[in-house]
Every structure is written in C-alpha cells, then in structure tokens.
Amino acid sequence: MRRTLTAAAVPAGLLAVGLLATGCQQSGKADPKGANRVSVTLTDDGCRPSPAKVGAGPVTFTITNKDSAKVREAELLRNGVIVGEKENLTPGLSGTFSLNLKAGKYQMYCPNAKTEKTDFTVTGTAADSTQDxxxxxxxxxxxxxxxxxxxxxxxxxxxxxxxxxxxxxxxxxxxxxxxxxxxxxxxxxxxxxxxxxxxxxxxxxxxxxxxxxxxxxxxxxxxxxxxxxxxxxxxxxxxxxxxxxxxxxxxxxxxxxxxxxxxxxxxxxxxxxxxxxxxxxxxxxxxxxxxxxxxxxxxxxxxxxxxxxxxxxxxxxxxxxxxxxxxxxxxxxxxxxxxxxxxxxxxxxxxxxxxxxxxxxxxxxxxxxxxxxxxxxxxxx
Amino acid sequence: MVDRVRTSRRGLLGLGTAAVAGTAAATLSACDSKGSPRSAPAATVAFHGSRQAGIVTAQQDRLAFAAYDLTVSGSPAENRDALRELLKTWTAAARAMTEGKPVPGDNDIGAAPPADTGEAFGTPPANLTITIGFGPSLFDKRFGLADKRPAALADLPHFARDNLDATRSGGDIAIQACSDDPMVAFHAIRNLARLGRGTVVMRWSQLGFGRAASTSDKQETPRNLFGFKDGTRNIHGDPKQLDNWVWVGKETDQKWMRNGSYLVARRIQMRIEAWDRDFLTDQQNVFGRHKYTGAPLSGGNEFDAPNFHARAADGSAAIPPTSHMALAAHENNGGVRILRRAYNYTDGVIASSGELDAGLFFLCYQRDPRTQFVALQHKLSRSDALNEYIQHVGSGLYACPPGVTSDSGYWGEDLLA
Missing domain, CATH: 1.20.1420.20 (M75 peptidase, HXXE motif)
Incomplete structure (x- = not known):
C-alpha cells in the first residue's frame, strides 16, 4: 500500500482550488475554462448561493465573509455528504473552490448561521460542447x-x-x-x-x-x-x-x-x-x-x-x-x-x-x- | 492568578487571529481585479541588457545555485535544437520570474498541474537575478560546438589540496539565482529544472544563506563564517575596473562571448570547529586583518590600503606574507583582480564526523580565468595560512554569455547561431 487514492479523487471533477484562494489567481482566470460562477455571501443569517441554479459541469464557488463573526465556512452537500468546502473565512476574507457537478439537488451549508442549509440545484447534463x-x-x-x-x-x-x-x-x-x-x-x-x-x-x-x-x-x-x-x-x-x-x-x-x-x-x-x-x-x-x-x-x-x-x-x-x-x-x-x-x-x-x-x-x-x-x-x- | 493567565492567553489568541486576518486581507487587497499580483514598488533588476544581470548587480542576500546536465541522445544537430528550445523556454521563464510574474503558462486549469509551482506567488522578486553560464562539457561532441569553445574556458587545473567531489562539480549549464528572498531564489532553479525535464537533469545545487561579499560601495561589507569581513577590497562597481577584469572584450577568440564573463564556483568547506579553537591573534594573522573592524593589520580603517612593508614591534611583517589578504592582494599579483560574489552556506552535519558541514560557496567573475582565478588560486593553494582551516570540495567553471536585449532574444543565441 502506498498513497490512498480513492477513485473519487481522481476525476477532473473534484479539484478544489483552495490553495489559490489564499493568494492571487495568477493568470486572471478565476476558474476552469467555461465554468459557471456562483457567489455565496456568509452572513449571520445564512449563505444563499447566487444563482441558486446552474447547469451541470464545472462550477466555481466564491465564498465571501463580509462581516459575520460566527459563520466562517460554507460546504456544498449532496445527500448529506460534503463535496466541496471553504473554511476559516474570517470577516473580510473570501475564497473559492471548483467542482465538476452532476445534475441533482445540493445544499449549501454554513454551520452556526440562522438558516444553516439553503438548496442549490444543478440542472441538465454536463455540456460537452467543446469536445469534438x-x-x-x-x-x-x-x-x-x-x-x-x-x-x-x-x-x-x-x-x-x-x-x-x-x-x-x-x-x-x-x-x-x-x-x-x-x-x-x-x-x-x-x-x-x-x-x-x-x-x-x-x-x-x-x-x-x-x-x-x-x-x-x-x-x-x-x-x-x-x-x-x-x-x-x-x-x-x-x-x-x-x-x-x-x-x-x-x-x-x-x-x-x-x-x-x-x-x-x-x-x-x-x-x-x-x-x-x-x-x-x-x-x-x-x-x-x-x-x-x-x-x-x-x-x-x-x-x-x-x-x-x-x-x-x-x-x-x-x-x-x-x-x-x-x-x-x-x-x-x-x-x-x-x-x-x-x-x-x-x-x-x-x-x-x-x-x-x-x-x-x-x-x-x-x-x-x-x-x-x-x-x-x-x-x- | 489562574484567571489572569487564562485571560492573557485568550487575549493573545485574539490578537493572533486578528494578525492572521490582517495578513490575509493584505494579500487579497494586493491583487487587482484580474487577480494578478500587483508588483511591489521597485525591488526588481532589469532582465534585459547587453550584459547579464547578477554579476555586477549589488549583491543580493540569498543564493540558489544549480548545475544541470543535458540528457540528449540525438545527432549533434538534433541536440543543438533541443538545447536551443531549452534556452528559449528558460529565457522566457527567467524574464517573467525576474519581473515578479509566474512562469508562463496556465495556472488554473483544474485538470492540469499549474505551470508555476506556486511557492513564490504573492512574493515580490526582491531583486531576483538569474544568470546563466555554460560549462566546458557543453563543448564536447554532443552538440558539435567544439569549435565554439573559448580558449579562456580551459579546464581548471588541479590545485594543491583540492579534494573535489565529482557530484558537486562541473555541469553543462549553471544557473545562479540571487534574490533578497530565499524562496524566490529557490523557486527559480526549481522551475527551470521542471521546465527542462526530459532535456536536463539537475546535477547538483547549492543554497547560500547570506552574502559574503559586496559588489557595491553602497553595501556594508558582510562577514564570512570565520567571522571576518569579506569583500572589503572587491571591485565595487568602478566601470574601468569592470572592463579591465570582469567583462570579456574584443580580445576573445569567440565573438559570442563579448560582453560576457567567466564564472568560477568553488565549494569551500570550513573546518569550523578547529577554527573556533584558534586564538584571536592567529585568526587575525591568518586573514591579515583585524577581526572586528576589518582594518588591515598594518593599521588604519577597513578601507585603508594595506601596507605590506609595515613592521610589527618585534620586527616581523605586520601583515604576515602567508596571510590570505597578502597572497590575494592585487598589489602582490601584478594588479590582478576578480569580482567576488560569494555566499555562506551550511548543509547540516557531516555524517561521518558529526561536525558542521558549512563554509563559503565562492563565486567569482572575470575576463579570463587562466590569468585571474587560476593564477591566484595556484598561489593561495600552496601558501595560504587559511588552508589549515579550509578545503575546496566542489568546483565549476562556466562561460556566461552576454545579456538578452529583447523580448525575442534568448540566452546563448549567438553561440547557437
């Protein structure tokens, strides 16, 4: 046995870019080619993703904590399982993560908020339009x-x-x-x-x-x-x-x-x-x-x-x-x-x-x- | 009491969080709307120029040095093409890095490794210079470049007491990356190795943690690990001296080397433990200088000219003739000078002895090593009082071509023309 490598970690889908989130994006493109962008603002009330519905495929989430002292992270859940997250966002900080999402029902989850879970929907099938x-x-x-x-x-x-x-x-x-x-x-x-x-x-x-x-x-x-x-x-x-x-x-x-x-x-x-x-x-x-x-x-x-x-x-x-x-x-x-x-x-x-x-x-x-x-x-x- | 401790710790924690948040916020606000790092004011050294940067440039605090070997196995023409491709890629990367930009390429395709390894993101270049040199082995049969080898790039002879480790010597190509930030310097040699993967392998490398010479009269003279000021009598930017002793001119038999320079690198291990037991007067006699002020033993201040005829009270030479300074002084070598650019190094502990593995990574630039470094080192290796405390364990000689003058130019363009 060497490195534990789960099958799920290999696909292009689950590539969080957490590291980049702490510094500057280097070439000015914040996300993989053609990715949908979803912004999430953390407040004491909750973490409503905007838009609340996107098409299947690559999605980049930008999480921003404007001023909430108690809500410091956001997780994307599917059937209760974390598929992507950004933690330790103290007031004033923001960060991103990117995922390749399949169609289905998800939830944006931010512990300690008044409303901890907000629905998030992915529609259709992944667009393969770029591929010959x-x-x-x-x-x-x-x-x-x-x-x-x-x-x-x-x-x-x-x-x-x-x-x-x-x-x-x-x-x-x-x-x-x-x-x-x-x-x-x-x-x-x-x-x-x-x-x-x-x-x-x-x-x-x-x-x-x-x-x-x-x-x-x-x-x-x-x-x-x-x-x-x-x-x-x-x-x-x-x-x-x-x-x-x-x-x-x-x-x-x-x-x-x-x-x-x-x-x-x-x-x-x-x-x-x-x-x-x-x-x-x-x-x-x-x-x-x-x-x-x-x-x-x-x-x-x-x-x-x-x-x-x-x-x-x-x-x-x-x-x-x-x-x-x-x-x-x-x-x-x-x-x-x-x-x-x-x-x-x-x-x-x-x-x-x-x-x-x-x-x-x-x-x-x-x-x-x-x-x-x-x-x-x-x-x- | 307990309460007070608890309170103060909580206070500290609170402060800590605030400090962290502050740093992160500063990082974020340093990004413009496109997310690229906004370059910090100044602290860059121009990459373009008729002569390479990193030679007479005011010496930076940190060094990352690497020697690479080419692994090509084709015909000379194919190998030359591979070398040209490598030098073009490296030049573009070096240009970007010295400007504080990441290595060219994509850094945000989720399914691909980022083009830049990332450890210097958000860090200003801190006067990064990247200087290239070609070793004698590059002029062997592999590239068909034998007739381009300058006479001045003659293999260094064996010097008395040399104990060279082949795995820390030589190399087809050398890269000297200097910066005031060690991460930035290391980032340069690492990324060049990666960009060259499949064409070159890193043969050896050396980090220098502190400069042990000054190349400008605006810099304070630093100290080597023996505790002595090093570089007091170095060439400090005087254009006439640089033309005389550092830059290759019309005299060269190889036109592609004009405005270039020759680099000699020597890994000089210091017997630190033995030195530390030597009494002060002897230490000073070994160097020919006062340990703390740096003044010559003949009197005066650090920058006063030494008087090699001065006598001590007992009638002996005030500056012993076997002292390092007396043997190396231009007055005693027909005026010969070199431009020194050395760094202090340590690589932990010597496994076999448990003693410190530390010393001076000596770098020097010159117009012709045969009449400069080689002549001086023959003399030093035979008589220098310092030899009791040092040993040369690595060696390299490299021909550093002229600088790159435009965005389309690349290192060694004239050599491969």
Whole structure:
C-alpha cells in the first residue's frame, strides 16, 4: 500500500482550488475554462448561493465573509455528504473552490448561521460542447478499453497468485520464491485501480511500515518477509488464504468499475510516482529485491492507459502525444541494461543496482512523468 | 492568578487571529481585479541588457545555485535544437520570474498541474537575478560546438589540496539565482529544472544563506563564517575596473562571448570547529586583518590600503606574507583582480564526523580565468595560512554569455547561431 487514492479523487471533477484562494489567481482566470460562477455571501443569517441554479459541469464557488463573526465556512452537500468546502473565512476574507457537478439537488451549508442549509440545484447534463465528437468517441473507446484491460489483468492475477499461494500452503519456500514476483506483476499493472477500493490494497500490498499493528499485517509482502527473511512459512497458510480471498473481492469490484478519461491519465502518472517513490528506492520488495519486475509492471500498466488515450490525444495535442511516447520508450530503454534471470523474473537482483544507475532510472521516470501529467487536461474537454 | 493567565492567553489568541486576518486581507487587497499580483514598488533588476544581470548587480542576500546536465541522445544537430528550445523556454521563464510574474503558462486549469509551482506567488522578486553560464562539457561532441569553445574556458587545473567531489562539480549549464528572498531564489532553479525535464537533469545545487561579499560601495561589507569581513577590497562597481577584469572584450577568440564573463564556483568547506579553537591573534594573522573592524593589520580603517612593508614591534611583517589578504592582494599579483560574489552556506552535519558541514560557496567573475582565478588560486593553494582551516570540495567553471536585449532574444543565441 502506498498513497490512498480513492477513485473519487481522481476525476477532473473534484479539484478544489483552495490553495489559490489564499493568494492571487495568477493568470486572471478565476476558474476552469467555461465554468459557471456562483457567489455565496456568509452572513449571520445564512449563505444563499447566487444563482441558486446552474447547469451541470464545472462550477466555481466564491465564498465571501463580509462581516459575520460566527459563520466562517460554507460546504456544498449532496445527500448529506460534503463535496466541496471553504473554511476559516474570517470577516473580510473570501475564497473559492471548483467542482465538476452532476445534475441533482445540493445544499449549501454554513454551520452556526440562522438558516444553516439553503438548496442549490444543478440542472441538465454536463455540456460537452467543446469536445469534438471524434475525440469523444475515441475517449469512450479508451475508457471501455481500460475497463477490459483491468479485468483481463485481474484474470491473470488470480491464477498466478493461486500457484504462489499453493506453494506457500505446501510449505515449499524455494518454489514460492520463484513464483512471488510473477504473481504480483498483474497487481502492479493496475495498482491505482486496486488502491481505489478502500482497505483492499492495504490488505494485499502493505509493507511492514505501513501497518500500525504488525500482527494484522497481511498480503504479498507479509509472505515475502517469511520467504526471504524468516525463511519459514509457519503461520502463512492463513495469510495465503486471505490473499486469495481478497483478490476474488478485487475481481468482483473491477467488473463493475467505470472510468473517466482523466482517471486513465492520472492513473498512469500515479504509477510513475509509485515507481519513483517506492520501486527505485528499493522499499517495495525489500526482502526479495524483485523491485524491477514491479517497476516494469507499473510502467507497462501506465503505458496501456496512455496508449488507449493516444487516439484522442493525437487529435487534441499531437506534440504532447509523441513526447510522452518517446519518453515511455526512454524508460523501457533504461530498464534494458538490468535484464537478467533472478527469482523467476527477467531482471537482476535489485540490490546489485548501484546508486548512479538508480539515479538514471529516476531521471528517466521524471522525464516521462512531467509531460504525462499534462495529458489529463487534454482529454477532459 | 489562574484567571489572569487564562485571560492573557485568550487575549493573545485574539490578537493572533486578528494578525492572521490582517495578513490575509493584505494579500487579497494586493491583487487587482484580474487577480494578478500587483508588483511591489521597485525591488526588481532589469532582465534585459547587453550584459547579464547578477554579476555586477549589488549583491543580493540569498543564493540558489544549480548545475544541470543535458540528457540528449540525438545527432549533434538534433541536440543543438533541443538545447536551443531549452534556452528559449528558460529565457522566457527567467524574464517573467525576474519581473515578479509566474512562469508562463496556465495556472488554473483544474485538470492540469499549474505551470508555476506556486511557492513564490504573492512574493515580490526582491531583486531576483538569474544568470546563466555554460560549462566546458557543453563543448564536447554532443552538440558539435567544439569549435565554439573559448580558449579562456580551459579546464581548471588541479590545485594543491583540492579534494573535489565529482557530484558537486562541473555541469553543462549553471544557473545562479540571487534574490533578497530565499524562496524566490529557490523557486527559480526549481522551475527551470521542471521546465527542462526530459532535456536536463539537475546535477547538483547549492543554497547560500547570506552574502559574503559586496559588489557595491553602497553595501556594508558582510562577514564570512570565520567571522571576518569579506569583500572589503572587491571591485565595487568602478566601470574601468569592470572592463579591465570582469567583462570579456574584443580580445576573445569567440565573438559570442563579448560582453560576457567567466564564472568560477568553488565549494569551500570550513573546518569550523578547529577554527573556533584558534586564538584571536592567529585568526587575525591568518586573514591579515583585524577581526572586528576589518582594518588591515598594518593599521588604519577597513578601507585603508594595506601596507605590506609595515613592521610589527618585534620586527616581523605586520601583515604576515602567508596571510590570505597578502597572497590575494592585487598589489602582490601584478594588479590582478576578480569580482567576488560569494555566499555562506551550511548543509547540516557531516555524517561521518558529526561536525558542521558549512563554509563559503565562492563565486567569482572575470575576463579570463587562466590569468585571474587560476593564477591566484595556484598561489593561495600552496601558501595560504587559511588552508589549515579550509578545503575546496566542489568546483565549476562556466562561460556566461552576454545579456538578452529583447523580448525575442534568448540566452546563448549567438553561440547557437
């Protein structure tokens, strides 16, 4: 487990610009392109949004506290859940937040006011007017294609893991060691998706330092430690059983999962951040040193998402598309010198990779991640 | 009693809130209706000019220095194109940042990372200057620029006692960002690294937390970490001296370097703990000056000329011939001078010894390093009494091209023409 990344945090929709609200907007545009603007004035009486009704799509709320000492925040609620908020507005201050809102009934909520909740309505469907129909079609194919890819990866993950867990249950340390990295591979390709399902990823993929209670530690890395450090599989059958069960849970979840184009792009960037933060550092597979397989899986999964977006990106920003393509080639080329045959993988033992080589790998990953981080905005209309 | 404490704390809290609100309100009111930061009065240094800013500019308080390597792998022509693109992008960004504007690009598309990293938003540039230099390695086969390498950009020789760390030395391109605000200076080298991602990587960098030289007679002479005034006899803006010793003129074998200058950077680690144990008289003999007033040991005031023939009561030289000042003085070096622009640094604790990792990040500009820095340093590295307390651990040499004179111009334009 690394960063908890909920599916909801990825879409372009939920991007609060709270940080900018404390300083100056730099280029004079207060909100995403074509966003509706809604102003809310905090008073002792309440927080009436104006207008009270907008069309679906991007909306930027500007909250101003003129002179109320007791009402200092406003939250937008949907079915009682906070979807956006601005806090700590003392008299004289204002701030903004931006959301991509779907049609429906919302409420503007300002605690401590005389009238705490005021209705706010979003009508219609999100306007897609700016998007070329051909791009829209390509993006729709991309998200469907990504759904199918994730499903197929999980279909490979389950039997590969079963072979591994069978060896664990049989107490066969040597055999389990050669199956460990191959089993994980298909998890690492779809890591950002797996991480979006609450506690599933911690159960499957937490490292020793990620858990507060060592006794509750489960998943791949728990068994990795048993194999390489403890050299004993005592008590691991239970962990193996739970791992199989957790992955069955994952299979059911990904079957129903739907994606937005920006999620594909951000997920690909996220995969590279994973590579830089835990694979290149050697933290991921600290006992087995099979990090390079995880590295390759992360990059492969990200490239799959990017390849699916490419037909659309070729229309919206072909220069960016080819830049990212080249940079992906650069990362795979940087992995090549580390080919080998270690513990059932096609790479060398990562502990033999020196500091200078690790630095080069990081630099190649950064060179890819920077242009890749520009992709989401080019595929969100 | 308890009540009083409680009351006063509440009072403090109240004050705190008011102060915070006041600050925030000030920030907001500093924005015009379009929301862009209104530049604070003055405190900017012009980016455009026939010579680069940041060399003779009155030295700012803070430094962020970075050396970058290009990672290109194409043909020389392709690599030159990549270098040109990079320099155009960097010039545009540097121009904007020195004017107190964010890095060009969009900062408010919800689905994209902002073009500017943001840590300097709402902060005036505080005399930010961004100065570029090209290292000898830029003139290797990769770019086909070998015949553009100036003779004066000859690799620095090994000096006695050098203990250079390759990971803190060299680099294809150097950027010196100076500002009176450390955040603004750091913001510059960070954003240039980001803009160059895929073309360059940062090889090493150095922050300087306080200036240790003055480049103007309007500035007070600051002190280095040994506690001595540094830069008393520096070139302080005299145009004749600058033309003689700092700016490249017609003599150059490379026309693109005219009105440029050569930068030598040396990371000089100080043995702080040992120095702090040295007795005052010896400290003064090491420098050749009085510690507190900065006056030469031959007498007078800080800015009085030292008398290297003066004798102390016991008949010995008042200014010891192995003192740092005696060895470095232009009187004793055929008139040779350099423009110093050093900064004090500290990078925490040396892991292996537990001693302070601190010293002087020495920067100097000159017309020809071969006859200036190299000649002086050969002499100093052999005999300087200061050598007992210092060690040169990093080194860089860079050819700084002339300035950019128009909005369409870019750094190194003549080099790549």
């Amino acid at each position: 129909p051909a791009v829209r079609k390509a993006l729709s194919a991309a998200t469907t294609g990504y759904h199918d890819y994730v499903v197929s990866e999980v279909d490979l993950l389950l039997p590969a893991t079963k072979k591994f867990t069978d060896a664990v249950r049989a107490g066969d340390v040597a055999k389990a060691k050669t199956l460990y990295a191959a089993a994980r591979y298909h998890y690492e390709t779809i890591e950002p998706v797996a991480e979006s399902f609450g506690d599933l990823d911690p159960d499957v993929d937490a490292r020793a330092n990620d858990v507060t209670d060592p006794k509750s530690w489960t998943g791949f890395h728990r068994i990795e430690k048993a194999l390489w450090q403890d050299r004993s599989l005592a008590g691991m059958a239970t962990v193996a059983n739970k791992l199989d069960a957790d992955l069955l849970r994952l299979k059911a979840l990904v079957a129903k999962q739907k994606y937005q184009p920006a999620q594909l792009a951000n997920g690909a960037t996220e995969l590279l951040n994973e590579v830089a933060s835990s694979k290149i550092t050697g933290e991921e597979d600290r006992y087995s040193h099979t990090d390079l397989t995880d590295f390759e899986a992360n990059v492969t999964g990200g490239r799959k998402a990017f390849d699916l977006l490419k037909p659309a990106l070729d229309k919206t920003d072909p220069a960016l598309a080819s830049k990212v393509d080249e940079a992906y080639d650069g990362v795979f080329a940087a992995l090549k010198p580390h080919a080998g045959t270690y513990s059932g993988t096609t790479f060398v033992d990562y502990s033999t990779v020196g500091e200078a080589q690790r630095r080069t790998l990081t630099q190649k990953v950064d060179a890819l991640a920077e242009p890749l981080s520009q992709v989401a905005a080019k595929v969100t209309g």
